[in-house]
Amino acid sequence: MKVKGTPMRPIQPSADGQAVSIIDQTKLPHEFVLARLETLADAANAIRAMLVRGAPLIGATAAYGVWLAMRADASDEALENAIDTLAATRPTAINLRWALEDMRGTLAPLPPADRPAAAFARAGAIADEDVAINHAIGRHGLEIIRRLVAGKRPGEPVNILTHCNAGWLATVDWGTATSPIYQAHDAGIPVHVWVDETRPRNQGAGLTAWELANHGVPHKVIVDNAGGHLMQHGLVDMVIVGTDRTTATGDVCNKIGTYLKALAARDNGVPFYVALPSPTIDWSLSDGRAIPIEERDAAEVTHVWGRTVDGEVLPVRVTPEESSVANYGFDVTPARLVTGLITERGIAEASREGLLALFPEYRARAAGE
Numbered sequence: 001m002k003v004k005g006t007p008m009r010p011i012q013p014s015a016d017g018q019a020v021s022i023i024d025q026t027k028l029p030h031e032f033v034l035a036r037l038e039t040l041a042d043a044a045n046a047i048r049a050m051l052v053r054g055a056p057l058i059g060a061t062a063a064y065g066v067w068l069a070m071r072a073d074a075s076d077e078a079l080e081n082a083i084d085t086l087a088a089t090r091p092t093a094i095n096l097r098w099a100l101e102d103m104r105g106t107l108a109p110l111p112p113a114d115r116p117a118a119a120f121a122r123a124g125a126i127a128d129e130d131v132a133i134n135h136a137i138g139r140h141g142l143e144i145i146r147r148l149v150a151g152k153r154p155g156e157p158v159n160i161l162t163h164c165n166a167g168w169l170a171t172v173d174w175g176t177a178t179s180p181i182y183q184a185h186d187a188g189i190p191v192h193v194w195v196d197e198t199r200p201r202n203q204g205a206g207l208t209a210w211e212l213a214n215h216g217v218p219h220k221v222i223v224d225n226a227g228g229h230l231m232q233h234g235l236v237d238m239v240i241v242g243t244d245r246t247t248a249t250g251d252v253c254n255k256i257g258t259y260l261k262a263l264a265a266r267d268n269g270v271p272f273y274v275a276l277p278s279p280t281i282d283w284s285l286s287d288g289r290a291i292p293i294e295e296r297d298a299a300e301v302t303h304v305w306g307r308t309v310d311g312e313v314l315p316v317r318v319t320p321e322e323s324s325v326a327n328y329g330f331d332v333t334p335a336r337l338v339t340g341l342i343t344e345r346g347i348a349e350a351s352r353e354g355l356l357a358l359f360p361e362y363r364a365r366a367a368g369e
């Protein structure tokens with residue numbers, strides 16, 4: 001995607017080839033700042049502190065983090081230490097483990113001297129594969145939007161609700177949930193996006209809205225609880241969300257609040273789609289309730305961050321000092337509430353057989369009923 005006319009990825013090798021350049025997403029939408037990752041510790045911190053976030057981008061950052069580690073020390077011990085360090089940064093998005101396993105499989109058989117160059121090449125390939133996957137998801141999702149617009153009056157937009165940020169900032173490019181939206185918009189199909197603000201970290205209000213504004217896609221930010229009301233009044237034609245981990249049976253883990261949108265969608269007959277890149281499938285799990293759910297810092301709930309009228313970006317307390325809080329980062333939408341999984345190979349029914357019809361090579365690995 002472009003930022004002020006310049007093609008940009010949220011992660012790429014730095015111009016001098018000595019580091020990794022990322023967009024610091026903790027600064028958006030107030031400031032657009034690039035950060036430089038030079039070491040394994042920098043990469044681990046970028047994931048943990050959410051300078052980068054979103055399942056596919058976490059995976060790509062971990063892959064580049066292994067490269068940074070190998071530049072300093074390419075021994076077997078250093079490789080295992082890098083994998084362990086990066087794997088411990090965030091628990092829910094399976095792409096992190098997927099990318100690290102891929103890097104181990106690529107690097108472990110090689111002599112240490114060959115590992116830095118091989119790590120750089122494989123991390124770049126993982127990033128490029130993510131772009132191709134997301135573009136393909138967009139093509140398949142575009143067909144759904146085309147069918148919906150066919151039932152509209154001329155010029156009337158397709159209203160799409162999304163939760164969190166599953167946009168290009170959460171991936172290496174295109175986004176997953178936003179890829180069909182960008183492709184529809186670019187094809188001249190009128191779309192309008194309802195953007196859930198997505199407390200506590202407001203990835204919808206701060207990131208998805210920034211992306212859509214940057215690309216000129218009509219949208220409105222809504223509070224997290226507005227979706228049900230909009231659906232009751234016929235103002236949502238479809239929901240598309242991303243996912244951090246989807247089981248072999250089609251249960252979808254995504255940002256907290258996704259499940260409630262799926263329930264409201266079912267009650268109102270609104271199709272609920274999940275954009276699902278194949279590295280986000282956890283073939284070892286058959287029940288979404290087994291997915292580890294990240295519990296995050298209480299300060300994300302007790303405070304909101306925002307820019308004051310004086311231009312300062314500050315946290316502001318919104319709860320009484322005496323109240324304790326709980327901060328679950330993700331929830332699981334059962335497969336029965338999902339209309340379809342939009343993968344790079346086409347749209348799958350949210351079930352084991354549905355996924356295996358598109359990814360038959362995983363039959364032996366796929367968890368049973």
Ligand SMILES: CSC[C@@H](O)[C@@H](O)C(=O)COP(=O)(O)O
Pocket residue numbers: 053054055056093163164165166167170171175176177203241242243244254255329
């Ligand atoms: C294409 S990203 C899909 C998901 O990773 C996204 O919707 C999400 O929940 C991100 O959570 P985050 O906590 O911001 O990493």
